Amino acid sequence: MGNRINSPAVLWAVTAVVALATAGCASRGGSGSQPAAAPAPAAAPAPAAAAPAAPSGSKAGMDARGNVTDSSKVEAGSGRTVKGLNGYEGEITGNPARNSKFTRLQIGMSAKQVTDLAGPPTDQGAYVTGKAFIPFYFGSDRHRFEMTYKGQGRLIFAGGGMGEYTGGNLIWIIHNANESGYR
Secondary structure: OOOOOOHHHHHHHHHHHHHHHHHHHHHOOOOOOOOOOOOOOOOOOOOOOOOOOOOOOOOOOEOOOOOEOOHHHOOOOOOEEEEOHHHOEEEEEOOOOOOOHHHHOOOOOEHHHHHHHHOOOOEEEEEEOHHHHOOOOOOOOOEEEEEEEOOOEEEEEEOOOOOOOOOOEEEEEEEOOOOOOOO
C-alpha cells in the first residue's frame, strides 16, 4: 500500500506546473520572438545614503592602479588569466607587495607546495561552490579552500576530492599589501 502513487495529486501538480510556466511565458511577452520592452530608468539614489563609489575605471575592491584594497570584495575576472603547472588555468589579481612570498608561487601548486614556499597562513577556511549542489557531479571545484596571509594577500584553491577540504590546487592569487590576515 505504501508504494502507490496518488494519481489525482500527481495530475494536480502537473497542471499547476504547466499553468505557472504558461503564465511566466505570457508575462515575458509570449513566444520570445517579440523584443522585450526597455526597462524603466532607475531613480537616482540619494547622495547622503549612497556608499562611496570606487574611482572610475577601477573594479570592486581595487584602486585605479590595479592594487587590491579589499580582498573580500575582489571579483573573479578582475586580474589576469594565466596558465600554470600541469595545465591549470588560474588568475592573478593585484600587484605584489615588496618582498612578497607570493611571487614564487605558481597556479596549479598544491596546498602543501604553497605552505612549503610561503609558510603557514595567518587564517584559513573552506566554503562550498554552486557545483556542490549539482546532483551526481563528482568533479573538482565542489569547494574552495582559502589561505590568508597578513600583508601579502589571499590564495584560493579549487577543492580536491570528495570530503577533502584542505587540499586542492591553487587557482587564484590575490596580492594585497594591506591584507589584515583574517577572513
